[in-house]
Amino acid sequence: MSGDVSELARRLAREAEAVCRHYLPNGKRAGRYWVVGDVHNTPGRSLFVRLQESSKGRAGKWTDAATGGHGDLLDIIRESLALRDFREVAEEARRFLKLPRSEEQSLPRPVRPVVPAGSQEAARRLFAISGPIEGTLVETYLQRRGISQIHHGGSLRFHPRCYYRPDEHLPTETWPAMIGSVTDLEGRITGVHRTWLDPHGFDRVRLGKAPIDTPRRAMGDLLGNAVRFGVVDDVLAAGEGIETMLSLRHVLPTLPMTAALSANHLSAMLLPSGLRRLYIARDADAAGDAVQAILTQRAEAAGIEAIALSPRLGDFNEDLHIFGLEALRAALLLQLAPEDVVRFPHSSMATAE
Numbered sequence: 001m002s003g004d005v006s007e008l009a010r011r012l013a014r015e016a017e018a019v020c021r022h023y024l025p026n027g028k029r030a031g032r033y034w035v036v037g038d039v040h041n042t043p044g045r046s047l048f049v050r051l052q053e054s055s056k057g058r059a060g061k062w063t064d065a066a067t068g069g070h071g072d073l074l075d076i077i078r079e080s081l082a083l084r085d086f087r088e089v090a091e092e093a094r095r096f097l098k099l100p101r102s103e104e105q106s107l108p109r110p111v112r113p114v115v116p117a118g119s120q121e122a123a124r125r126l127f128a129i130s131g132p133i134e135g136t137l138v139e140t141y142l143q144r145r146g147i148s149q150i151h152h153g154g155s156l157r158f159h160p161r162c163y164y165r166p167d168e169h170l171p172t173e174t175w176p177a178m179i180g181s182v183t184d185l186e187g188r189i190t191g192v193h194r195t196w197l198d199p200h201g202f203d204r205v206r207l208g209k210a211p212i213d214t215p216r217r218a219m220g221d222l223l224g225n226a227v228r229f230g231v232v233d234d235v236l237a238a239g240e241g242i243e244t245m246l247s248l249r250h251v252l253p254t255l256p257m258t259a260a261l262s263a264n265h266l267s268a269m270l271l272p273s274g275l276r277r278l279y280i281a282r283d284a285d286a287a288g289d290a291v292q293a294i295l296t297q298r299a300e301a302a303g304i305e306a307i308a309l310s311p312r313l314g315d316f317n318e319d320l321h322i323f324g325l326e327a328l329r330a331a332l333l334l335q336l337a338p339e340d341v342v343r344f345p346h347s348s349m350a351t352a353e
């Protein structure tokens with residue numbers, strides 16, 4: 001079977017430029033390479049596909065300088081068309097090469113093990129192939145929500161063409177997305193949170209999220225885990241949404257924080273050993289009241305002081321967006337323990353990360 005895969009890859013390599021022109025049309029030839037943004041055909045110059053065999057490597061091999069990813073033309077076909085089953089990849093490759101049907105009798109095995117959709121491994125791969133948020137739509141999205149200083153500590157990344165499938169009966173779409181890494185207490189990635197974004201603008205209804213039914217989804221192992229901003233010592237602030245906690249980080253950029261992504265997950269969040277004080281950044285609704293009660297009880301049972309942080313409106317991002325940074329800072333500093341006001345300098349005093 002492995003010989004069938006190798007033969008198919010060799011035949012594609014002999015037509016490397018034609019393969020690139022067909023599956024990566026947003027790229028262009030530059031000397032002996034086809035240059036494009038990534039395997040999803042995003043415009044750019046990060047991915048290099050070798051078009052001719054030389055002492056430096058075989059034709060058809062590619063490397064993404066931005067992510068460190070690499071592979072062959074079968075991978076290009078799979079990723080550019082969002083194919084999951086290698087049988088589909090092989091069928092598409094044969095269609096492109098116009099091989100006789102008789103050559104399809106012995107189907108190759110996948111190049112690498114199939115990763116179940118929604119698994120921890122799938123989450124890790126998605127985070128790994130995503131890039132920095134600086135200068136991207138993620139940065140624009142957060143800034144338009146009032147978060148002009150984004151102290152995320154590497155927990156957020158950007159993917160320009162993240163897969164979105166409305167349901168099992170509809171085709172897969174691609175949208176730009178903010179990718180948040182969900183980690184356990186040891187820092188291992190157990191999942192990711194995706195916020196699909198609208199590349200065409202920002203309005204008051206969707207606040208920059210893509211015009212789809214569920215612009216926010218998480219995958220992987222979420223229970224007890226969270227998106228983490230900063231390294232916890234003995235004080236931690238925890239809340240539901242990424243935007244909520246980044247709004248608080250705008251005021252207190254050195255205070256460690258976590259976003260558990262939902263009320264239920266916040267109430268079940270695992271508390272780090274050695275924690276002395278927990279700030280609960282509650283949303284102003286019935287679910288927020290319930291979370292505050294449950295998490296306070298759990299914290300106090302573990303000998304941890306629990307202090308609620310309450311917004312004036314629905315959540316702290318809404319406060320930041322409506323009232324501005326100075327008003328949020330003033331309201332927040334009144335709710336902190338006095339020693340933490342000194343220990344964790346607020347934004348007008350702290351240096352940027």
